[in-house]
Amino acid sequence: MPGDLREGRIVIVGASLAGLRAAETLREKGFTGTLTVVGDEPRPPYDRPPLSKQVLLGKAAANATELPTRWDPDAEWRLGVRATGLDPIGKRVLLADGESLPFDRLLIATGTRARPWPNPQEAALDGVFTLRTCDDAGRLADRLAAGPRRVLVIGAGFTGSEIASACRERGIEVTVAERGPAPLVGALGGTLSRLAAGMQRAHGVDLRCGVTVTALRGNGRFTGADLSDGSRIDADVCVVAMGAVRNVEWLADAGLAAGPQGVACDAGCRAFNMYGIVTDDVFVAGDVSRFPHPLFDYQMLSLEHWGNAVAQAEVAAHNMVSPGPLRRPHLAVPVFWSSQFGFNIKSVGVPTFSDQVVIAQGSLAARRLVAVYGYRGRITAAVTVNMAKWLEYYQRLIETAAPFPPGPGAADGHPLVTEFPIPSDVPDPKGLSHGPTVALTGHLPDRRLTVVRRAC
Numbered sequence: 001m002p003g004d005l006r007e008g009r010i011v012i013v014g015a016s017l018a019g020l021r022a023a024e025t026l027r028e029k030g031f032t033g034t035l036t037v038v039g040d041e042p043r044p045p046y047d048r049p050p051l052s053k054q055v056l057l058g059k060a061a062a063n064a065t066e067l068p069t070r071w072d073p074d075a076e077w078r079l080g081v082r083a084t085g086l087d088p089i090g091k092r093v094l095l096a097d098g099e100s101l102p103f104d105r106l107l108i109a110t111g112t113r114a115r116p117w118p119n120p121q122e123a124a125l126d127g128v129f130t131l132r133t134c135d136d137a138g139r140l141a142d143r144l145a146a147g148p149r150r151v152l153v154i155g156a157g158f159t160g161s162e163i164a165s166a167c168r169e170r171g172i173e174v175t176v177a178e179r180g181p182a183p184l185v186g187a188l189g190g191t192l193s194r195l196a197a198g199m200q201r202a203h204g205v206d207l208r209c210g211v212t213v214t215a216l217r218g219n220g221r222f223t224g225a226d227l228s229d230g231s232r233i234d235a236d237v238c239v240v241a242m243g244a245v246r247n248v249e250w251l252a253d254a255g256l257a258a259g260p261q262g263v264a265c266d267a268g269c270r271a272f273n274m275y276g277i278v279t280d281d282v283f284v285a286g287d288v289s290r291f292p293h294p295l296f297d298y299q300m301l302s303l304e305h306w307g308n309a310v311a312q313a314e315v316a317a318h319n320m321v322s323p324g325p326l327r328r329p330h331l332a333v334p335v336f337w338s339s340q341f342g343f344n345i346k347s348v349g350v351p352t353f354s355d356q357v358v359i360a361q362g363s364l365a366a367r368r369l370v371a372v373y374g375y376r377g378r379i380t381a382a383v384t385v386n387m388a389k390w391l392e393y394y395q396r397l398i399e400t401a402a403p404f405p406p407g408p409g410a411a412d413g414h415p416l417v418t419e420f421p422i423p424s425d426v427p428d429p430k431g432l433s434h435g436p437t438v439a440l441t442g443h444l445p446d447r448r449l450t451v452v453r454r455a456c
Contacts, residue, residue, distance in 0.1 A: 005321045008033040011093050011101050012075075013083045014109030014247075015039025017047070017306065018286030018313040022107050023073035025317035035075040036101055038093065042080035043134060049306055051137035052159055053339060056166035058145055062138030083110070086254035088273075088282070104281065105320050108251070108263055108271065109313065111287040112244035112304065115434075117154075117216065127222030128238045131159060140239065144170055148236035151175070152225055154213050156183035157434035158338045160241030161196065165340035168203045175206040175233050177213050177225075179433035186436040188351050188383055190425025192371055195364055195385070199341045212433065243434035244304060246288050256282065261302050261439065262290040267329035269316035285309065285316040291330060295398065296353045296380065302439040305336040333398055334438055335391075343367065346388045349381030349398045350438045356421035358405045362387055370394065373424055374404025 010026060012019045015037050023037055039045075047065045054060040078095070085094035092100040114130035117123035129140045144151070144167065151167045153160045156178035167174040180186060182193035183200055200207050212228045216238060224234040248258040256279075257264035257272040264272045265284040269291070272278055284291075286309040290300040315330040322328075337346040351357075354373035362369030362385070370390050373381035378401045382394035397406065405421050429435050 005323065006030045006032055008104035009102060010035050010105050010320065011103040012037045012107045012109060013093060014111055014286065015077065015079060016045050016111050017067060018109040018309040020045040020067055021310050022109060022285055022313040022317040023075050024069065024071040025314045026321060027073050028071050029318055029321050031321050035073060036078060037075045038078045038081065038083055040082040041133060046134055052131055052162040055137045055141050056144060056163065057169060058141060062134050062141060065134065083250050086251055088254055106282045107316055107320065108282065108284045108288060109286045110247035112246050115242045115245050117240045122216035125216060125218045125222040126220060127236055128216060128240065130240050131163060143237055144172060148172060150235040151237045151239065152177065152233050152235040153239045153241055155241035155434040157186060157241060157243065158184065158437060160434065161340050162338060163239050163241060164200065164205050168205060175208065175235065176200065177211055177227060178209045179212050180427055180431055181209055185427055186429055186432045186434065189354065189357060191357050191422065192383060195367065199343060203341045241434060248288065262288045264290045264300060267292055267331065268319050268327050269312060269330055283316045283320055285313040293331065296350055296440065299440045303334055304437045305334055307335045308332065333395055336437060344386050344388060345383065346391050347381065347383045348391050348395045349373065351381040351383060352426050352436050352438055353380045353440055354424040354426060357424040358421045360406055361390065372406055374421065377404055378402065379404045379406065
């Protein structure tokens with residue numbers, strides 16, 4: 001590696017939000033070497049949140065969500081080509097076109113893809129969709145614009161709920177099938193999930209909870225689905241919204257701590273190898289990463305949030321061109337938002353890292369509220385529904401490990417709405433048809449470790 005970290009060769013694998021922001025930050029921090037960005041999609045980086053909102057509503061074209069460039073990254077863009085492997089000894093990224101790219105430092109920002117329907121034949125039916133890419137959104141928006149009789153959405157996480165919201169706003173009948181007890185329960189727990197269920201039903205959604213889809217039906221074209229309770233749904237369109245799969249398969253032989261939950265790294269975004277030893281030339285950022293956070297007992301966090309991708313990419317880029325004493329940690333508190341059924345839901349912290357919740361402001365009945373989550377006597381998260389102006393206040397409480405529940409009148413001078421906390425009722429994500437947007441993960445050791453132990 002060159003003595004000056006601002007020189008040399010850096011490769012970024014992943015040409016989405018995290019990859020773009022990292023490339024910009026590298027140049028902003030004075031990196032003058034060669035910079036190559038690899039992406040499997042043939043288009044420049046684009047914004048994904050509008051895909052399930054404005055694009056499905058016909059308010060924006062799918063190909064009009066390109067991300068603006070804040071700083072010219074002066075990079076070679078290798079778009080439309082997948083990375084297929086990593087040689088950590090020879091320090092080369094292997095590409096699907098047979099080429100390999102040498103590097104001095106590597107950033108892994110490969111993100112996630114939509115979890116497919118498990119039966120390939122059923123998934124191939126005309127009218128069955130997933131929603132992750134620009135092309136996905138364009139195809140689905142065209143089908144919704146054609147006015148289907150009914151849409152079936154499998155999974156009631158944030159993506160599934162936003163798709164259902166777009167359908168109802170377009171006047172399309174929609175059925176939502178959710179394996180868990182209520183929409184958004186994996187992200188927000190039981191109390192607010194009951195509010196979400198009421199929101200959906202009040203807007204005419206045929207919401208089926210506690211059921212699974214056992215089969216998709218059709219002869220070339222999707223016509224309906226069978227449910228585990230014995231019922232059948234007749235529909236013209238099916239959207240599979242069962243969560244995300246992290247893009248780590250290309251790292252199978254790289255010797256990194258990579259698995260279904262992503263690539264593990266330290267708070268400075270340096271990847272761990274499979275033995276838990278931190279690397280010094282491979283970094284990770286965005287949805288594909290797993291990193292420890294001191295506010296949440298140093299458990300590994302996996303996030304699927306826009307803000308985290310930006311913040312972590314900037315930290316990773318800074319650390320890639322900075323000597324040890326000048327490196328900084330990625331300690332941002334997770335923040336995410338969703339708009340659905342006329343409601344603005346915003347969250348700070350990790351609601352799933354909780355055992356109790358209290359309604360601190362507003363009310364469930366008014367559908368304007370702040371729910372504050374706690375774990376072992378301290379505040380760990382807050383979720384606002386149409387009361388986003390209070391989010392920053394509660395973020396400070398989370399960052400300072402303030403006691404839970406918050407004191408009466410802590411925010412606006414009014415007493416707590418609920419006099420005492422109730423269980424946050426966070427389910428085991430294994431019982432959901434989609435994963436939570438924030439996951440606290442352990443580490444499942446790679447089977448290769450067993451071989452090493454035996455050899456020793």
